[in-house]
Structure formats: C-alpha cells, structure tokens
Amino acid sequence: MIDGAKLLEAIYDITEEKKIDKKIVIEGIKEGFQKAYEKYFDPEAIVKVEIDGNTGQIKVFKELTVVQKIEDEWLDITLSDAQAKYGADVTIGDYVYEPVEFGSEFSKLAVLQVGQIIKQKIREGEKIKIYEEFLEKNHEIIAGIIKDVTLTSYLVEVNGSIISIWNKKMIPGEEFEDGDRICFYVEDVVRDSKHSQVQASRIHPDFLAKLMELHVPEIAEGIVEVKSVSRDPGNRSKIAVFSHDENIDPIGACIGTAGARIKEVSKELHGERIDIILWNEDKKTFIMNALAPVKVISIDLDETENECFVIVPNEQLSLAIGKKGMAARLVANLVNVKINIVSISESGSRNIENLWNGNITKEQLESSEFINNTNSRKQKSKFNNFENKSKPAQPVVEEVHDEIDEKLYVEEASVDEIQSYADAFEDLANDEPEDLTVEINDDYDSYYED
Known part of the structure; x- marks a missing residue:
C-alpha cells in the first residue's frame, strides 16, 4: 500500500523544488493510478481516484453501470446488487462507484505510472511557468x-x-x-x-536600441526616438535617432558627456563601434546622413522599387563600401533601401545619370583641397593603424580634431561624430574591398526583412 504521509511529503517537495502548482502534481498522481488500473485490470474501465489532503490516503473507484442483466462483469452491476450496496434509490442506467482493493503488485505498477506522469507534468508545468514569467x-x-x-x-x-x-x-x-x-x-x-x-x-538590432534606452534618459522618456538600427555585431553599428524637442540634440544626448553614455553601450557590445546618425523624414537626406563621411555626388531614389543609385567620389568609393561591403550593408539596413554605390567614373561607363543633387558640388569635387585631404586621411589612417596594432583598444570616443578636416567633412560636428569618421578611415586602411561596386541583397540578414 502507498504510505499517505510520504505521499504528501513528496507532493510538497515537488511543488517547492519545481515551483509548479500542487493541483498539477495531484492530477498527475490520479492519472497514474487510472492508467495503472487500466493496464493491470481492464483497459476499458472508467476509474475515479481520490486523495485525502489530510492523510494522503489514496482511494480508487471503478465506475459500474446498473443493468437488468450483466453483459460485462467488469463494467456492469445488477440492479439488485447495486440497491443492496448503494441504496434503494438506485435505478437502471445509473452509475455507481465500487471501491477497488489493490495489493503491493498493483501499488508498484501504480507508482511507476505516477513517476512517468509526474515527470511529464513537471515538464509541462515548467513550460507554463517559463511562458507566463517571460511573456x-x-x-x-x-x-x-x-x-x-x-x-x-x-x-x-x-x-x-x-x-x-x-x-x-x-x-x-x-x-x-x-x-x-x-x-x-x-x-x-x-x-x-x-x-x-x-x-x-545579443546580436539582435533591438538589443542595441534597448541598451541605448537604458543609458540615455532622453530615449527612455520619449524625447529622443530611435528610428532604426543596423548592426554588424561586435564590429560596427549605426543607429538613427530623432528628437521630438528642438532644444535637445539627439546625437549629443546619445553620446553623453565625454562620450560616457555611448562608451557604456559599446562596452556591453564587446567594443562594437556605434555611429549615431541623424534621422530625416526625407529618405534621400537620411541616406546621405547615413553615408557620412562619404560625400554624395548624386542620389537617384526609386521609391516604388525601394532602390537607389548613389554616385560617390572616386577617392571615397572604397570608404563607402567598406571591408567586404560592410559599410554599404549597414547603411542599406539602416535606411531599409536597396543601395547601389558606384564611383563617378564608373557611373559614366554604366550609363548611370549623374543628377548632381548630393551634398558636394562639382567645384568642390574637383578642388585640390578635396583630393589632398582625402588622400591625407587615408595615409594618416594607415600609419595610425600600423602604429597602434600592438596597443590596447582605444575608447570609442576620442578627441581627434587634428586628424579630420572638419571644414571638408562635417558642419558643426561633435568630437564624437568626428571620431566615427576617423574609425571609418581606419577600417578602410585595414582591408580594401575587392569589388568596388556592391549591390545590397535584400535577404542579407533576416533581422532586416520586412
């Protein structure tokens, strides 16, 4: 026979250890005895199990149908026998429940069944608990x-x-x-x-967005909004922001004093470098913002096909594309547009119309100042990269006014924006792309699929 006291103790231990409802455990015990009876006695029998909550005593009853003539002795009982056992009010067609006497052999079988079912109930209970807790x-x-x-x-x-x-x-x-x-x-x-x-x-784009919300009060309060995020996890990311208060600079708010906020986020992302981009409802402007420090000569956006052709200076094509197309891919995912980037010389051979509607004029493009500064940035980046290979990783944000020509690349740029431009040139110095024209594949990353 089953020891009632030990049974109650087992029920308590299971509910406490596995943190599942006591009712689930009791239902599992009842189900185990029912299945044991079906296997040991009659698979067609209908069995009811009762457990005394105070003593732990288990009682098993089988359901019998009151009939005039018995057809199945395991399922039927005559009217006379039923009235003798359960009272004169019993009539034909009623159901009565007869106690089942069971010995040690049945008890062992029942315990095995209970064990299997309890394990299943525990798994189901844990799944319900996890679902409700984490939903x-x-x-x-x-x-x-x-x-x-x-x-x-x-x-x-x-x-x-x-x-x-x-x-x-x-x-x-x-x-x-x-x-x-x-x-x-x-x-x-x-x-x-x-x-x-x-x-x-830890690689989902929204992981970065939520980290920014934790570290930037203006985002948590809804003053600054994260519009989109694009990541190459552990390497580089771009995040587009917009301020609902004209007195709050969204880029400055995200970066923090001396870069304190963005450094903490980057640290959590294993040193991932983060570019803060100013979002603009005009998609062409947004794309040009995302491509900075690369200058855009021409941008032709087909909103119906959600695709655009961007012409950039010959000297900045590699920078626009990045190592293995990473820079272009980040921009495409950030703005959610298929982007084709070509140099001005390549555009002519491919019959791509130059609209001269970007953020650099023909005069600026052909100026010696632009060419000299671009080449100078590349040389300095290569030198700095070689010099710092054996040095520890530098903070995400540094003062690098002396390395970037602010007049050429940015207007009223912060120190942190300038640093991101310097990082872009260092990426270029590390590895020049083999193919100078990149078309972004829509299914590059499932996170960015519509």
Missing part, C-alpha cells in the same frame, strides 16, 4: 548568471529558470565563464518548443 519580458533586456557553457550554447539562470543563448546569437569573439553576469534581448517567447521557449539574443 511580459518579451522584446526587453533581461540579465542572468551563466550556470554552464556547452559546445553550442550558454545556459543562463534567470529567477530560477534556465535560458539558452545559442552561440550563433552571441556577439562574435566575446567569451563568458560560469558565474559571469550576462544580459540579453528576448526576441520571442513561445508556449512550447523542443529547444528553448525563450529566444535570447
């Missing part, structure tokens, strides 16, 4: 402690639940150890999944 945190940043590191993922404990962050959702190059604190963005929460109910990511 309200969907599309937010949460933090936890790393409990284990496997070949494919990091296992993170958050309020007693274990969340998996797959390696492909981690920022390239970053490493954590057991006991480290880690924060991540919740992409989605699903009720049931073979792998992980909570889809966690």
Whole structure:
C-alpha cells in the first residue's frame, strides 16, 4: 500500500523544488493510478481516484453501470446488487462507484505510472511557468548568471529558470565563464518548443536600441526616438535617432558627456563601434546622413522599387563600401533601401545619370583641397593603424580634431561624430574591398526583412 504521509511529503517537495502548482502534481498522481488500473485490470474501465489532503490516503473507484442483466462483469452491476450496496434509490442506467482493493503488485505498477506522469507534468508545468514569467519580458533586456557553457550554447539562470543563448546569437569573439553576469534581448517567447521557449539574443538590432534606452534618459522618456538600427555585431553599428524637442540634440544626448553614455553601450557590445546618425523624414537626406563621411555626388531614389543609385567620389568609393561591403550593408539596413554605390567614373561607363543633387558640388569635387585631404586621411589612417596594432583598444570616443578636416567633412560636428569618421578611415586602411561596386541583397540578414 502507498504510505499517505510520504505521499504528501513528496507532493510538497515537488511543488517547492519545481515551483509548479500542487493541483498539477495531484492530477498527475490520479492519472497514474487510472492508467495503472487500466493496464493491470481492464483497459476499458472508467476509474475515479481520490486523495485525502489530510492523510494522503489514496482511494480508487471503478465506475459500474446498473443493468437488468450483466453483459460485462467488469463494467456492469445488477440492479439488485447495486440497491443492496448503494441504496434503494438506485435505478437502471445509473452509475455507481465500487471501491477497488489493490495489493503491493498493483501499488508498484501504480507508482511507476505516477513517476512517468509526474515527470511529464513537471515538464509541462515548467513550460507554463517559463511562458507566463517571460511573456511580459518579451522584446526587453533581461540579465542572468551563466550556470554552464556547452559546445553550442550558454545556459543562463534567470529567477530560477534556465535560458539558452545559442552561440550563433552571441556577439562574435566575446567569451563568458560560469558565474559571469550576462544580459540579453528576448526576441520571442513561445508556449512550447523542443529547444528553448525563450529566444535570447545579443546580436539582435533591438538589443542595441534597448541598451541605448537604458543609458540615455532622453530615449527612455520619449524625447529622443530611435528610428532604426543596423548592426554588424561586435564590429560596427549605426543607429538613427530623432528628437521630438528642438532644444535637445539627439546625437549629443546619445553620446553623453565625454562620450560616457555611448562608451557604456559599446562596452556591453564587446567594443562594437556605434555611429549615431541623424534621422530625416526625407529618405534621400537620411541616406546621405547615413553615408557620412562619404560625400554624395548624386542620389537617384526609386521609391516604388525601394532602390537607389548613389554616385560617390572616386577617392571615397572604397570608404563607402567598406571591408567586404560592410559599410554599404549597414547603411542599406539602416535606411531599409536597396543601395547601389558606384564611383563617378564608373557611373559614366554604366550609363548611370549623374543628377548632381548630393551634398558636394562639382567645384568642390574637383578642388585640390578635396583630393589632398582625402588622400591625407587615408595615409594618416594607415600609419595610425600600423602604429597602434600592438596597443590596447582605444575608447570609442576620442578627441581627434587634428586628424579630420572638419571644414571638408562635417558642419558643426561633435568630437564624437568626428571620431566615427576617423574609425571609418581606419577600417578602410585595414582591408580594401575587392569589388568596388556592391549591390545590397535584400535577404542579407533576416533581422532586416520586412
């Protein structure tokens, strides 16, 4: 027989350890006894199980149909027998419940069934708990402690639940150890999944957007709005911002005093360099803002096809495209437009019309000042890159007025904007792209699909 006291103790332990409802455990025990009876006695039987909440005593009853003549002795009872056992009010067609006496053999079978069902109930209960707990945190940043590191993922404990962050959702190059604190963005929460109910990511564009919200009060308060984000995780990102208060500079607010705010965000992203771009409702202006410090000679936007052709100076084509097309890809994802970038000389051979509607005139383009300064920036970037290869990584924001010609590239630019331009030239110095014309593929990254 089942020890009632031990049963109650087991129910308590399970509910406390697994943090699931006591009712779920009790229903699992009842279901286990029902299945045990079906296997041991009669698979067609209808069984009712009762558990005394005070003593833990289990009672099993089988349902019998009151009939005039018995056809199945396991399921039927005669009217006379039913009235003798359950009272004179019983009539033909009624159902009565007969206690089932069971010995040690049935008890063992029942315990096995209960064990299997309880495990299943625990898994189901944990899934419900995780779903209900994390659903309200969907599309937010949460933090936890790393409990284990496997070949494919990091296992993170958050309020007693274990969340998996797959390696492909981690920022390239970053490493954590057991006991480290880690924060991540919740992409989605699903009720049931073979792998992980909570889809966690550190590479999602909105991870950066939410980090900015945490570190920039103006964003949290809705004064400054993050319009779009584009990332090459761990390497570089662009974030477009707009201020709803004309007295608040959105770029300055995001950067913070001496770059304090943007440095903290970059630190969390494993040193990812972040360009703050001024959003503009005019898409052409927005694209030119996103391409800076590259000057745009001509921009032809087809809004119907959501595609544009951009002509840039020969001297800045490589800078516009970046290493392996990264710079152009970041811009395309930021503005959500397919961008084709060509040099002015290439545009002629490809019969691409030059509209001269960009942010540099023909006179400025042909000036010796533009050419000399562009070449000078490249040479300085290459020299600085060679000189600093063995040095520790520098902060995201530095004072580099002496390295950038403000008159040529920016108007009333902040120190931090200028630094981003310097970083762009250093990227160029590291690796020149092989193909000088890049067409951005719409399905480059699923995060940026419409």
